[in-house]
Structures are given as structure tokens and as C-alpha cells.
Amino acid sequence: MKNEYLKNYGAPSLDELKKLPSFPKRKDFEKGPIAVIECIEEIPCNPCEKSCPTGAITIGKPITNLPRIHFEKCIGCGICVAACPGLAIYIKHLNYSEEEALISFPYEFLHLPQKDDIVKLVGRLGEEICKGKVVEILNAKWNNHTPIIRVSYNKKYFDKVVTIKRLKKNNCHNKMNNL
Ligand code: SF4
Numbered sequence: 001m002k003n004e005y006l007k008n009y010g011a012p013s014l015d016e017l018k019k020l021p022s023f024p025k026r027k028d029f030e031k032g033p034i035a036v037i038e039c040i041e042e043i044p045c046n047p048c049e050k051s052c053p054t055g056a057i058t059i060g061k062p063i064t065n066l067p068r069i070h071f072e073k074c075i076g077c078g079i080c081v082a083a084c085p086g087l088a089i090y091i092k093h094l095n096y097s098e099e100e101a102l103i104s105f106p107y108e109f110l111h112l113p114q115k116d117d118i119v120k121l122v123g124r125l126g127e128e129i130c131k132g133k134v135v136e137i138l139n140a141k142w143n144n145h146t147p148i149i150r151v152s153y154n155k156k157y158f159d160k161v162v163t164i165k166r167l168k169k170n171n172c173h174n175k176m177n178n179l
């Protein structure tokens with residue numbers, strides 16, 4: 001059955017995603033920061049295509065086509081991340097440092113972490129994977145004030161991590177160091 005994991009659990013599995021022609025392969029990640037699109041339902045939507053300044057995303061016609069990324073054109077700028085209403089795009093940088101990868105993702109919840117906080121990173125079903133360090137929070141006009149959070153983490157968890165665990169009021173900001 002198509003997208004069985006998505007239908008049963010509410011999120012696609014990594015195996016389902018890897019079957020998409022537009023899901024990056026390891027060699028794509030080796031080149032530098034690139035966008036990852038986890039949009040696997042055929043919905044009428046295309047802001048990602050329209051927002052990309054390098055023409056790296058194509059949907060075309062009909063508008064229900066799944067988005068495709070041309071990785072050779074992607075510069076990892078993150079503009080598509082803020083443009084996507086489904087929060088289905090993030091940027092991953094495999095070789096951020098020798099030991100660490102970097103993920104940049106949209107975060108539209110009330111309690112934001114701060115730079116240098118240690119946060120819990122989770123996978124597609126919200127399962128805790130590892131901890132990471134907040135490197136930067138972008139909340140600029142160009143991204144329509146959708147906060148984009150950048151977190152570094154151990155690259156052995158590279159494939160599994162997609163976002164951070166949602167923060168509660170009493171464990172945000174510097175109190176995160178107690179996690
Ligand atoms: S990260 Fe930038 S260059 Fe890459 S697909 Fe998104 S908007 Fe285009």
C-alpha cells in the first residue's frame with residue numbers, strides 16, 4: 001500500500017522517503033547544506049517552487065505533482081523552508097564539522113529556545129533521538145517571521161533527526177541545560 005507508514009502512524013518512514021526520486025542521497029549531502037522535502041501526498045500546493053531563487057524545486061503541472069529538488073542547483077539558503085505552509089522542508093548539512101551535522105527547521109511554537117541551549121532532537125514520530133546545541137535562531141522579515149532554528153548534533157544520528165522536542169514554558173531558554 002502506498003505511504004502505508006504515513007497512513008498508520010501520521011508520518012512517513014525513512015524507507016518510504018528514500019523511495020522518492022527527490023529524496024537526497026548520501027552523495028548529495030556530501031556536497032554541502034541542501035534542502036530536504038518530506039512532502040509525499042499529492043496536494044495542490046506550490047509555494048516551495050515559487051520561492052526558490054535558483055529554480056531548484058519543480059512541481060510543474062498539475063499542481064498536485066510531488067515537488068522535486070535538483071540538488072545541483074540547491075544552495076541551502078532556506079528560503080523554501082519558511083515558504084512551505086506544511087512545515088515539510090528542512091535544511092541538512094552533513095559535514096558541518098568533523099563530528100557534527102547541522103539541521104535548520106521551522107518552529108512555530110510559542111516558547112523558543114535561545115542560542116547555545118542544549119535541546120532534545122526528535123525523529124518523524126516525535127521519538128527522542130539525541131541532544132543538540134542551538135547554533136542560531138532566524139526570525140527575519142524575509143522569512144515572514146517564521147522562526148528557523150539551527151541545531152548542531154552528532155552526525156551518527158544524521159538521517160533520523162527532523163526537529164526538536166517542543167519546549168514547555170518551564171524548560172525553555174537556559175534551563176534547557178538541565179535536560
Ligand atoms: S534551500 Fe534555497 S536553493 Fe535550496 S531548494 Fe530551498 S530555496 Fe531553493
Ligand code: SF4
Binds near residue numbers: 083087
Ligand atoms: S510548499 Fe510545502 S507542502 Fe506545499 S508542495 Fe511544497 S513542500 Fe509540499
